[in-house]
Amino acid sequence: MSNAISINGLTKQYGKKVVLDNLSFSVEKGEIFGLLGANGAGKTTTLECIEGLRKYDVGKIDVFGSVGVQLQSSTLPENITAWEAFKLFCLWNNIEEDDSLFNRFFSLDLKGKQYGKMSTGQKRRLHLILALITDPEIIFLDEPTAGLDVEGRVSLHSELLKLKKQGKTIVIASHDMAEIESLCDHIVILKSSKIVFDGTPSELTSNFLNxxxxxxxxxxxxxxxxxxxxxxxxxxxxxxxxxxxxxxxxxxxxxxxxxxxxxxxxxxxxxxxxxxxxxxxxxxxxxx
Amino acid sequence: MKPFLYNILIQWKLDLRNKNILLTYYVIPLVFYGFMGAIFTNINPASKETLIQSMIVFNVSMGAFLGMPAQLVDLYSSDIKKAYRVGGIPIWSNAVITFISAMIHLLITSLIIYSTSHILFDSTIPVNTFIFFIALMLFIATSLGVGTILGLFAKDPSKIAVFSQIIFLPSIMLSGIMFPASLLPNAFEKIGYIYPATWGFKNMVSSEFLLGWISPLIVVFSITILVNTLRLIKLKNID
The missing domain is CATH 3.30.70 (Alpha-Beta Plaits)
Structure with missing residues (x-):
């Protein structure tokens, strides 16, 4: 299987503080990849470097395919409605707005709901829709189920598995171990800016003491x-x-x-x- | 072009749903206009001669320095910028669209003042309509250019309020709209020349085109375009 993402020697410093220390890993096409780590381990910085939102000092990042991004700390103007945001993002990407994509994650009854009045889960789902507008080959999701209720999580997991079946590569950064364990084919664990594990979830639980x-x-x-x-x-x-x-x-x-x-x-x-x-x-x- | 126009439409809808925007662009300037027209012109009938121009200067200064910068701070100092960037929306578009949207708001309020002032308060209509509107457009554009600088450089919504007042209050007090600038101490009168409001007021009152009066607005507007363009290029670059 060929790589969707290849990272070699990725290093980033803020002043003297090393936030990413010589990271090297690859993500295969069509897999669900999980990036794990405690707060401050460098997950979001790693993702933002790959997404092109952040510069890095040393290393090489290759991304083979179009990209859709759902950020951890994303927001929209308080007064914009879900449908207006969807249409705005569609138009800027020269794409006809498609009810079916919107309806997959968001009830059409909530089209007119303003962003500031949405629940956290509704906001997360709207940002996921916006990430999928261009039908990207690689989808980055930073804490995708944060704030979602049980029903929302189950529904999102099912949608992610459908996207995987369509051949999409999905990169997830999450704190939720159960989510990572049930969804991911491949995980990398970051600890203090370094990779401390790179393998499958079952390798992680079996390779150690089992x-x-x-x-x-x-x-x-x-x-x-x-x-x-x-x-x-x-x-x-x-x-x-x-x-x-x-x-x-x-x-x-x-x-x-x-x-x-x-x-x-x-x-x-x-x-x-x-x-x-x-x-x-x-x-x-x-x-x- | 279609996304750009739709974005302007969306920005307009967002503005009309925003109470702060309605207050700064419409409610406060028009209430102040009503108050000044009804009371001040009775106390000082001579003020009828410049009521339209002075109320428009107040309206434009309020919208450009107290209204628009806060909108830009919301867009550029928050994660909205990131969301738009990953969503394929160009970084410059928000500044340009907010500028255009604010310009339309300010033109509407200015037209309300222009068209009702004579009927309601028997004020004097500007002699040279063409020069008046050219001066008005240039004054709005210059003020919004300065407002854009404030909005693009400020990182904190609380600080922007202070910086905005530093420009707004002298614009009102030193431009000659409340009382003739010639009554001010010499130093204050000279300080007043720094502010676009002074030149906006002079040009809108004037019945003829005076290069010496219009050029300060053109120079300041040109500087704001340059500064804002450089700032947007810097904001476009990733950290």
Whole structure:
């Protein structure tokens, strides 16, 4: 698959402060790419350099395709209506205004609603429409679901997956780990202006320790475990807690012990490491 | 051309929905005009001779220095600029469209004053209509040029109010519209010559075309075009 975006050695400084430190990564065509990082890590600056909104000092950025941008801190005049903004942006881009694009994200009943009276979610959706007006090949979304209700998030995620099916490349900067985990094919994590991870979400959760927690509720509490495939973590809230990296073997071994001790099992719960937990781990590792 | 014209139409609609704009372009100047026409001309009947010109100077100065700069600060010092840039709307368009839109507002108010003043307050109609309107257009354009500089350079809406007043108040007090400039101390009269309002008033009152009076407006207008163009080029460049 060919690249939609290629970044090599991207570096930017504000005075003596390095805000982007020799970043290199690429985004393949047709993938949903997530840029993660805590506040101040350099996500928005990276995106703005790629979008051409910000100059950079060193490095090379190649963007192969037309671009649509939904900024994190975008705003419009308070008194402009949704439809007026849509029509204005269409006309400046020599595009006929298309009801169907507008209606995909915004109810036609709200055409006349003024920007200043819109909810945060409605504003985000309007900016997304404006980003899609030119039918771009690459779509940049900075915190796209910030301020959206559950229904709005589900609907936006579904639309993003539809856009991916159409072959669009989508670049998302987000704090929402669940969103990144469910949508993205490829992620880069920034920490203190540097890349600390570049890979798929599953690589992030598996390449490290690949921890799986097994919770077992039984009739009696056992404190003495002689096990090799997992590590006993203790008894918490009526559950025996085990940590393992090999689920099948560990579970068989644990169940065998419970059976041997004739301790009847009432409940079993298995929890995989989440992207969010990994992200926090990476952040704290770097700090330490 | 179509997007440009539609943008002017949109700007007009936005202005008419904005209470502050309606106040500075229409309500306050026209209420002040009504007040001055009804009361001041009775106290000082000689003021009828220049009521149209003085009220137009007040109207234009108010719109150009107190109204338009705040609109430009809203557009250029906020994330609207970014949204327009990524949306393919040229950075210069907002300044030019706001300028044109403000010019139409100020012309409308000026025409209301011009057309009603004689009927309502028995004021004197300018002798030379052609020179009056040429002077009016040039005065509006120059004042808006100065207002555009204020709006494009200010980064903070609270600061723009102070800078605007620094130009607006002397324009009203030193231009000769409230009382003859010759009554002012010599130094103040000379300071008054810096302001476009002084030359706008002189030219609109004049019955003949005087190059010495019209040229200050042309010079200031030319400077504002140059400064605003350079500023827009700087704003176009990315950080």
């Amino acid at each position: 921890d799986i927690n097994i919770y077992i509720k039984a009739e009696e509490q056992i404190s003495d475990f002689s096990i090799k495939k997992s590590k006993y973590q203790g008894f918490s809230k009526n559950y025996h807690v085990f940590k393992t990296t090999t689920l099948d073997d560990a579970l068989l071994e644990i169940l065998k012990i419970f059976k041997e001790k004739k301790n009847k099992i009432a409940d079993i719960r298995i929890e995989h490491e989440t992207l969010e937990k990994r992200f926090i781990e990476i952040a704290s590792q770097e700090e330490n």
